[in-house]
Amino acid sequence: MIEFTNLRNVNHCPLGVYVMPSTDNLFVWYGTLFVHKGYYRGGVFKFRLNIPQEYPEKPPQVYFLTELLHPLRDPSGLFSLAQQFPTWQPNKDYIFHVLHYIKNAFKKVVLDNLAEPKCLNKGALEMYRTKPNIFANLAQQCAQLSITKSILYENYPESNPVRFEDLSDSRFEELKAQILSSSTSTTETKNSIEKQLKDRFQDFRTTGFGKFG
Numbered sequence: 001m002i003e004f005t006n007l008r009n010v011n012h013c014p015l016g017v018y019v020m021p022s023t024d025n026l027f028v029w030y031g032t033l034f035v036h037k038g039y040y041r042g043g044v045f046k047f048r049l050n051i052p053q054e055y056p057e058k059p060p061q062v063y064f065l066t067e068l069l070h071p072l073r074d075p076s077g078l079f080s081l082a083q084q085f086p087t088w089q090p091n092k093d094y095i096f097h098v099l100h101y102i103k104n105a106f107k108k109v110v111l112d113n114l115a116e117p118k119c120l121n122k123g124a125l126e127m128y129r130t131k132p133n134i135f136a137n138l139a140q141q142c143a144q145l146s147i148t149k150s151i152l153y154e155n156y157p158e159s160n161p162v163r164f165e166d167l168s169d170s171r172f173e174e175l176k177a178q179i180l181s182s183s184t185s186t187t188e189t190k191n192s193i194e195k196q197l198k199d200r201f202q203d204f205r206t207t208g209f210g211k212f213g
Helices: 002-006 095-104 122-130 134-148 169-181 187-207
Strands: 018-021 028-034 045-048 061-064 162-166 209-212
Touching: 002 095, 018 162, 028 095, 045 095, 095 169, 122 134, 187 209
Parallel strands: none
Antiparallel strands: 018 028, 028 045, 045 061, 162 209
16 A cells, blocks of 8 residues: 555656556556557556565566557466566565556567567567568557447446546546645645646546546
8 A cells, every 4th residue: 555655656657557456455456558659559458456465575467458469468468577577676676667667568669679588479579570560450459449438438347446437528627626625735736736637637538538436
């Protein structure tokens, strides 16, 4: 919970990544990644972090719940962290480092430098290297499918607190007003909060969906 609270630090949780603990298990976090550029641009991909009881001695595991063609994801959804964390270093490597890697793994600079032994989907890696146009088309199909209502509105399992629904401009302004009115901070701080809200909610507004349950 200390690590989750520390995600409020702007340097910890990367923009476009949202996470919440499961409603019934603090060792399971659910997240959503918004991708704005690259092969997967426009995609909204849901994932789950499984945190072992032995953490921080052992690393968390990442599973992408949204169907996704990616060299690091196997058919079960398991997402390899081995490229970035070949040896997990307790009290030096943290969950927020994992979140940053999840976001960066969708960028060309990371895809270009993936090592085959670290990839769980070697077929996807081979396609990326030898048939980039086909890979780009399939990645974009994954991105477009991820924002269809049938997939985006799917709220399985029930313990996942990150939910999506229609979010109108009026509802957005109502939520913003509620958050700002609950703050007893100075005007300067409230202006800062409002700016952060605009940045954070922009992901949801551009897709037309979204809320945290």
